[in-house]
Amino acid sequence: MSLNQFIFLFITINLFSTFECQMSKEPRLEILPNQAVQRRPVNKPLVLTCSPNVEQKELITDLKWKDSYNNTINPKQYGSQPPIIYTESLNINQLMLVITSLSESLAGYFYCSASYANSEYLEEKVKIETFVGITFRDAPDYQNPILNSDYVVKCMVTASPPASIDWMRNGDAIKSSEKFIIKHDGLLITNVQESDDGIYTCRAAVIQTGELAERAIRLDVQIKPTVEPLEYRYEAIEGEEFSVKCLATGKPPPLIQWIKDQKDMSLADRFSVVPHNGQMSISRVDEFDRGVYKCIAKNNAGIAEEETRIDVVVKPKIFQLINITVPVHGESTLVCKSRGWPVPIVTFRRYGSMDEFRQGSQGDDGRITLEQTVDNEIWEGTGTLFISDTQRSDDGLYQCVARNKGGETFGLPHGHIAVEYPPNFDHMKDLPPVFSWEEREANLSCMAMAFPNATIEWRWNERLIREMQDKFLRIVEDGPRSDLMVTPASRTYYSNFKCIAVNKLGREEHIMELREGRLPPPVAQAKPIDVTATTITFEIIGPAYEPGLPIKSYTAQYKEERSLDWSHALNRTWTPDTPYVVENLRPQTMYTLRFAARNDVGLGQWSAIRVQGTPSRSVPQSPKILNQFTHQEEGEIPIASSVYSDKFEMTWSRPPDNGEPIDFYTIKYCPGSKINNVWNEIGNMCNEINYIAYTFSNQVLKDLTPDTYYQIELRAHNAIGFSLPTHIYMRTANGELKKELTEEARITISSFTIITISIVGIILLVILIDFLCCVTNNMGIIALIFQRKSHVGATRLERDERRVLTNGRTEKRELIHLNQRHNDEIIGKHSAV
Ligand SMILES: *[C@@H]1O[C@H](CO)[C@@H](O)[C@H](O)[C@H]1NC(C)=O
Ligand SMILES: *[C@@H]1O[C@H](CO)[C@@H](O)[C@H](O)[C@H]1NC(C)=O
Ligand SMILES: *[C@@H]1O[C@H](CO)[C@@H](O)[C@H](O)[C@H]1NC(C)=O
Ligand SMILES: *[C@@H]1O[C@H](CO)[C@@H](O)[C@H](O)[C@H]1NC(C)=O
Ligand SMILES: *[C@@H]1O[C@H](CO)[C@@H](O)[C@H](O)[C@H]1NC(C)=O
Numbered sequence: 001m002s003l004n005q006f007i008f009l010f011i012t013i014n015l016f017s018t019f020e021c022q023m024s025k026e027p028r029l030e031i032l033p034n035q036a037v038q039r040r041p042v043n044k045p046l047v048l049t050c051s052p053n054v055e056q057k058e059l060i061t062d063l064k065w066k067d068s069y070n071n072t073i074n075p076k077q078y079g080s081q082p083p084i085i086y087t088e089s090l091n092i093n094q095l096m097l098v099i100t101s102l103s104e105s106l107a108g109y110f111y112c113s114a115s116y117a118n119s120e121y122l123e124e125k126v127k128i129e130t131f132v133g134i135t136f137r138d139a140p141d142y143q144n145p146i147l148n149s150d151y152v153v154k155c156m157v158t159a160s161p162p163a164s165i166d167w168m169r170n171g172d173a174i175k176s177s178e179k180f181i182i183k184h185d186g187l188l189i190t191n192v193q194e195s196d197d198g199i200y201t202c203r204a205a206v207i208q209t210g211e212l213a214e215r216a217i218r219l220d221v222q223i224k225p226t227v228e229p230l231e232y233r234y235e236a237i238e239g240e241e242f243s244v245k246c247l248a249t250g251k252p253p254p255l256i257q258w259i260k261d262q263k264d265m266s267l268a269d270r271f272s273v274v275p276h277n278g279q280m281s282i283s284r285v286d287e288f289d290r291g292v293y294k295c296i297a298k299n300n301a302g303i304a305e306e307e308t309r310i311d312v313v314v315k316p317k318i319f320q321l322i323n324i325t326v327p328v329h330g331e332s333t334l335v336c337k338s339r340g341w342p343v344p345i346v347t348f349r350r351y352g353s354m355d356e357f358r359q360g361s362q363g364d365d366g367r368i369t370l371e372q373t374v375d376n377e378i379w380e381g382t383g384t385l386f387i388s389d390t391q392r393s394d395d396g397l398y399q400c401v402a403r404n405k406g407g408e409t410f411g412l413p414h415g416h417i418a419v420e421y422p423p424n425f426d427h428m429k430d431l432p433p434v435f436s437w438e439e440r441e442a443n444l445s446c447m448a449m450a451f452p453n454a455t456i457e458w459r460w461n462e463r464l465i466r467e468m469q470d471k472f473l474r475i476v477e478d479g480p481r482s483d484l485m486v487t488p489a490s491r492t493y494y495s496n497f498k499c500i501a502v503n504k505l506g507r508e509e510h511i512m513e514l515r516e517g518r519l520p521p522p523v524a525q526a527k528p529i530d531v532t533a534t535t536i537t538f539e540i541i542g543p544a545y546e547p548g549l550p551i552k553s554y555t556a557q558y559k560e561e562r563s564l565d566w567s568h569a570l571n572r573t574w575t576p577d578t579p580y581v582v583e584n585l586r587p588q589t590m591y592t593l594r595f596a597a598r599n600d601v602g603l604g605q606w607s608a609i610r611v612q613g614t615p616s617r618s619v620p621q622s623p624k625i626l627n628q629f630t631h632q633e634e635g636e637i638p639i640a641s642s643v644y645s646d647k648f649e650m651t652w653s654r655p656p657d658n659g660e661p662i663d664f665y666t667i668k669y670c671p672g673s674k675i676n677n678v679w680n681e682i683g684n685m686c687n688e689i690n691y692i693a694y695t696f697s698n699q700v701l702k703d704l705t706p707d708t709y710y711q712i713e714l715r716a717h718n719a720i721g722f723s724l725p726t727h728i729y730m731r732t733a734n735g736e737l738k739k740e741l742t743e744e745a746r747i748t749i750s751s752f753t754i755i756t757i758s759i760v761g762i763i764l765l766v767i768l769i770d771f772l773c774c775v776t777n778n779m780g781i782i783a784l785i786f787q788r789k790s791h792v793g794a795t796r797l798e799r800d801e802r803r804v805l806t807n808g809r810t811e812k813r814e815l816i817h818l819n820q821r822h823n824d825e826i827i828g829k830h831s832a833v
Contacts, residue, residue, distance in 0.1 A: 065087050131209060163211070242281070346372060398414060453480040641730065647700055
């Protein structure tokens with residue numbers, strides 16, 4: 001109830017009372033409410049109204065209120081805030097005393113006084129006694145005791161006279177007990193448990209005033225956080241992601257923080273912390289992330305923490321590998337240094353090999369020792385490869401390999417052991433002399449193997465050529481290769497020259513000889529080994545020649561014997577070791593031939609003349625079959641095998657035609673069997689082909705039976721007749737596997753497949769349309785069948801219907817069969833061609 005409403009109520013009541021008391025005569029003042037002593041609550045507003053009870057109210061003057069010290073109470077100033085106590089005129093003869101908020105200090109007498117007809121002093125008083133209503137001074141609605149502690153549910157009540165307090169929990173009265181003790185400032189709960197949660201009601205009553213008040217307090221037990229123990233130590237890997245969880249419970253759920261060196265990790269770069277589940281993640285671990293971390297879980301009830309160590313595995317990095325240069329037989333020390341945590345173990349492997357050196361001395365090569373050291377202080381692992389008595393074979397690239405549990409690192413670039421050695425001419429040992437003739441400039445090229453590179457000087461008869469000023473001797477370059485260019489202006493230059501190589505490890509000499517080149521001697525022997533009407537094949541035994549000046553070719557000159565002049569002779573030149581065949585000769589003719597060998601210097605002397613006649617023209621020589629034979633024993637007919645089961649490709653070489661050109665070949669092939677090496681031909685199964693050979697001499701035999709022997713007879717034919725036959729056996733491959741369809745057949749099949757599919761499709765469509773017609777309009781073939789059979793009976797009809805329904809599929813299958821048959825026929829026809 002607001003102050004205004006209150007005042008309004010009072011005015012109404014007062015008006016009534018005024019009206020009632022009109023009857024009294026004695027002039028006096030009347031205070032309403034009219035009890036002489038009034039007990040009023042503090043902190044509440046109060047209004048007292050003083051009105052004269054006289055015959056002639058207009059004679060009342062100087063109506064005022066005074067407090068217990070006889071100080072006049074002033075009216076509220078217009079426009080100002082109302083003071084705690086003030087007066088207010090209701091109408092001319094009524095004056096209100098308003099106390100906006102009663103306090104204990106205002107308790108006492110209040111006087112209302114006035115003058116009546118300027119002669120009579122009227123005064124009336126009222127005594128205001130105060131009392132304090134029930135107030136909950138310290139009784140929060142929501143309280144959070146901590147588990148396992150003793151807790152006073154706070155409910156401080158002030159009241160005057162004092163109130164008595166009792167407690168209820170979830171509506172039931174609480175008796176004092178060991179668990180609950182009612183105290184002046186609240187309810188003591190000993191050893192709070194979660195089960196003590198609930199609504200507690202604190203109720204205060206003042207017997208004197210009958211006042212009753214209650215306060216509902218919600219109790220929510222809180223539990224201190226506990227953190228699940230962390231491992232003593234975690235391992236994170238450099239460059240990778242790492243995360244660790246800190247599990248904590250409590251009520252309310254605690255918030256979790258990770259701390260390292262007093263630093264909140266949720267604020268650090270690369271780190272993230274999820275406060276409610278305690279997960280700390282590091283996006284890309286670096287080596288400085290190692291250290292002691294603390295997980296702190298905090299809620300209103302308390303704080304708990306756990307400590308752990310995070311170690312960072314740092315992958316090995318190779319930071320030093322210095323190339324070395326060692327003289328041969330010296331000691332090599334190749335050092336590779338690597339840093340990482342745990343400290344890496346370092347080893348080596350040779351370039352191109354996966355095998356690594358072992359610690360200690362190598363079993364297969366005791367000269368090589370690997371020493372591995374680890375320095376935990378500076379995180380450095382060192383591998384040292386010692387090679388005592390270093391060999392030239394040790395020269396090369398060595399890769400450093402460093403490993404720890406974080407991984408392995410292969411060093412790049414490779415380390416290089418360069419082995420120095422004195423010059424040598426080992427690679428030039430067996431070189432032939434250098435030849436020159438007719439004052440051609442000769443190149444004596446001398447190359448020394450050495451490291452470091454050797455310098456080369458030349459001596460001739462112990463004299464330093466560099467100082468000789470001989471214009472026929474010219475030196476190009478002085479190492480590691482040097483060419484001495486000699487122009488043999490006189491015989492003396494055909495001699496030995498000394499090439500001398502020097503480097504810091506030694507000196508080596510090599511003698512190079514310049515020799516005069518001569519024409520090859522005459523051919524020792526040329527003997528005919530095969531004579532036909534048009535060709536003669538020779539066997540040539542060449543002359544002895546000098547190393548360094550080999551025979552490059554042989555030449556034969558030939559003419560008919562009756563022609564005496566060599567100047568019109570023909571010639572034929574062969575490179576050595578080819579068949580020496582003189583072709584295109586005339587049959588039945590005598591020829592004279594002579595031979596000579598050629599080297600770089602020139603064509604040698606002609607040999608003695610040889611006379612050789614050709615026989616008369618005749619049938620060609622037998623062709624020679626070139627197929628691979630599986631086996632062929634002396635005097636036996638060779639056996640070839642075909643990789644195909646149905647065909648065989650035969651190739652042969654064109655035989656000498658013996659004076660008349662070959663016009664065709666005849667191939668006859670007959671299937672047969674070969675039992676115990678005895679050939680049994682299957683009668684009347686032979687095929688014969690005539691093959692007109694222009695360029696190629698090969699022929700594919702087709703339509704053969706798989707896994708079958710054939711005897712093949714090949715003859716060449718010219719105007720005179722057939723050559724003697726050449727025979728081979730041939731066996732076709734087993735089974736159908738290699739049976740090849742010709743391209744033509746394949747195309748036929750695919751077009752047939754397409755046609756088949758189309759026909760089936762069209763038929764299905766027709767059937768479908770017909771079926772639909774039957775169902776909807778009772779028209780079409782199916783409908784016709786139906787109508788024809790309908791009189792036969794219902795069961796029969798049903799059966800027919802089913803057949804019609806499946807008709808589509810049945811018919812399709814038949815068609816496919818049909819087409820397959822057709823196809824087979826077609827293939828048969830084609831392959832027969
Ligand atoms: C105030 O005046 C009244 C009468 O007018 C008297 O009875 C009372 O004792 C006075 N009080 C004080 C404190 O002077
Ligand atoms: C060592 O030699 C190798 C091969 O020649 C080369 O690739 C590498 O860069 C050299 N290393 C150093 C440190 O010079
Ligand atoms: C000499 O011979 C060597 C090896 O065949 C060749 O490399 C070099 O160029 C030649 N020197 C001259 C000047 O022709
Ligand atoms: C040594 O000789 C080789 C071949 O001529 C050449 O490539 C190389 O550069 C030389 N080395 C030095 C250090 O001169
Ligand atoms: C061989 O014959 C050709 C031309 O027929 C001729 O140029 C050449 O000089 C002859 N060779 C010899 C060595 O007679």
